[in-house]
Amino acid sequence: MGQTMVEKIMQKHSDEDAEPGKIIWIDIDIRSARDFGGANVVKNMNTYYPGEKVHDRSKTYFTFDCNVPANTIAYANNQHICRKYAKGEEIKVYDVDAGIGSHVLIEEGLLLPGGTGVGTDSHLNILGSIGAFGQGMGDQDIAFVFKAGKTWFEVPETIRIDVDGQLPADCSARDLTLKTVGTLGTKTALGKAQEFFGPTIDSLDLSGRITLSSMATEMSAIIALLQPNEAVLQECSEARGSPVEGIAPDPDATYSANVTVDINGLKPQISRPGKPHDVVDVETVNDVPVDSVFIGSCTNGRYEDIKAAAMVVKGKKIKPGVFGSVVPATRKGYIRLMKDGILEILVDAGFLVSNPGCGGCASGQIGMTGEGQVQISTSNRNYTGKQGAGFTYLASPETAAASAIMGRIATAEEVV
Amino acid sequence: MTVYNGRIWLMLENNELIDDIDTDMIYHNKYLAITDKSQMGQYTFDNLKGYEDFAKKAQPNDIVIVGENFGSGSSRQQAVDCFDDLGVICVMALSYGAIYKRNAINSGYPILTIKELDRSGLQSGDTLNIDTDSGTIEKDGLVIGRVQPLSTVQKDILAAGNVFEYAKGL
Structure with a gap:
């Protein structure tokens, strides 16, 4: 039976069958924590795994982006807790000058289409913009993945969203995104993955894709996955320094619902x-x-x-x-x-x-x-x-x- | 058998259970630098209109009842931990935001999903008895609703205490 993108990605990272509704264990390619939540991740590591190493330091990162540079002593303390821990564990820190962690992961080529990443950022599902699975998590969840390198997921159902029409000249990907959020509200996609189709989606550049994927969270979706086009694959390849492969849903994949978003005559x-x-x-x-x-x-x-x-x-x-x-x-x-x-x-x-x-x-x-x-x-x-x-x-x-x-x-x- | 018996809070606006209560309403971002759980409870719901004094009035053993998409928004664990700190024994919602659900399950905090609930005659302060095995919500011995059965992973993590303890047994 055909699979949607989220099912394919989870399948590739698991020993079990990725059927919607089933709880399976998934390997996580990239594990990250921000200055938000990061200090608690460290605290959890020290509490639950005292003296133990992370599963794979080359796949583990701190990314500071929430309060940069720290303008409260509490945040400064938390960032410093992360830095000290990272130094001891030889974990790379993208410090207060680097920028938003989810963007850094894409820009540095750390995550690729078809990959999996987690972090203490509720918008980590931005990774759906390159066809990767990203999941924001709390600090206990992340500490667990730091140590185990994998975690459990309930394989989500996928909603198919067809975007009908071409984006008018006075509108941008953000207008398309807001139109979609307004159309779906907070309940249609609750706990589900989304896949987007249509000529406008096919031609969106990575920046527009990031905009769209970033608001999956506000639709209560797990992730909005977009099939990478040539330009996106090119950008990911350049970031990685080597050619990367794409990912696409099977033509006979099963969707739990179909929604159409009409952007004909869309206004800002x-x-x-x-x-x-x-x-x-x-x-x-x-x-x-x-x-x-x-x-x-x-x-x-x-x-x-x-x-x-x-x-x-x-x-x-x-x-x-x-x-x-x-x-x-x-x-x-x-x-x-x-x-x-x-x-x-x-x-x-x-x-x-x-x-x-x-x-x-x-x-x-x-x-x-x-x-x-x-x-x-x-x-x-x-x-x-x-x-x-x-x-x-x-x-x-x-x-x-x-x-x-x-x-x-x-x-x-x-x-x- | 797992039973939750306690005094309820119906979180209402215009007599409807409130939907889309996000993590900033549960536990505002100005308190995010706090890492000590025993400091978290006092701020619970202080950014939720009409319930700013919740933390002062909540008592150990209380049960919080809310609408759809509870805990949407950020990934902050504090929005779960604050209830545990107050001694709130469980949260019951019509549905949860995805990250919130994971955070609660993994930390071993009981969240229950309401399948049906007859709210006629029900008010905050009443005592309910919820049995997660039979899935029944009872008031004064009468069944007034049902909760969804817990997933296997949620049951196992609850029994172990949290995801860390649970993983040791795998």
Whole structure:
């Protein structure tokens, strides 16, 4: 019987049959912990495996991205606990200057299509963007994998999502993503894997794929797996330094449900404060004044995302009174943006450009919102209190950039 | 036989069990640097509208009842551990976020999934008796609902204490 991608990947990493609903043991190619959760992983290792080594130090990493550099003593302490442990165990640390761990794993070629990775990051399923299985986990789960090199999984059912239509010129992968989140809500894909099909998906670049896969979490899905196209395989091969193979579902794979997302005539999308899946057309809320704008995060912090924002603001100035910030996802992306003059465009427009990291999502790397403050963010979550005490809308880099210029929620077309 | 008997909290908004309670509502990210479990309970639900004083009122042996997709959001273990610290004996939800479910199961914290529950006449403070073997939820000796049977791995990990102890026996 044919298999979906998640079944194929799990099968390849297990001695057991990967049938949906069955609990099987799976080998994990890459095990990671962030500064968030990492100190507790170390604590668990010392509690449950005192004096013992990790299963395979060459497959184990720390990636600091949550609070970088630490702006509280507690985080500084936690990062230092991880560093000291890593030094003793000879585990590589991608430190506070490296950027978002999930992006680093892809960029460094540590994870490849068809592989498996876990980490203390609920958006580690971003790895679905290259056709790999990624799972965010808590600190006990991760400590267990550090030691065992494998763990149990319930093989998820897979939902097939057909994206119907071509992406209009004024929309980006983020608008497609928000449309999908709005269509599926938080229950359709709960606990399931997703596979996406359609011409628009086939032609999405890696940056767009990361955007889409990153919001599987907000749809309560285990992962959104995308079949790598030639360009993605090329990028993974270059990152790895050797050719990599692709992965595809079998033509006769079984899906537990079929959903169609219609993007014909799509308009720029935005999530209203409180719920990522409360998605409307930007034009329905374009009278809302904006106090701050954040462009970055694991969802939209890639070179291409930040360049797209820069193209909107080029030669213009942020509306006085609005605070705009840009946080590239990784150090490599930052360097490229700097060399290509993109950061200069953003700084000239009035944006604050910060060092790479998670930015607005975590613990205030570039500040937080105050009570009553309205923020447009390109991140993936706008739960109450997540990015401060204010109100956070979620939108594309283009919409966020346009809103910074106009001082109200706006599409890029309104700026031109 | 595994039985949970305790005083319930029905987590309600407009008389419906609240769906999509995320980990920031359960245990806000401003407390994430805390690694000592005995410091976690006091912050439980302090970012959930209407339940900010939950931790002050919760008592050992309480049971928390919530809606769909409980624990969606981040991967923080604290959002499980805080209930254990308070002495809440189990959480019952209509469904769970995937990471939350793993975190609870692996740490040996009992989470139960409600299959059906007759809430007419049921209110916070009532005492329920839940038997995970028969799958029944009882009030005053009457069956008012059912929970889904525990998976084998959840049963085994609960019996062992946590995933670390469980793995030793494999």
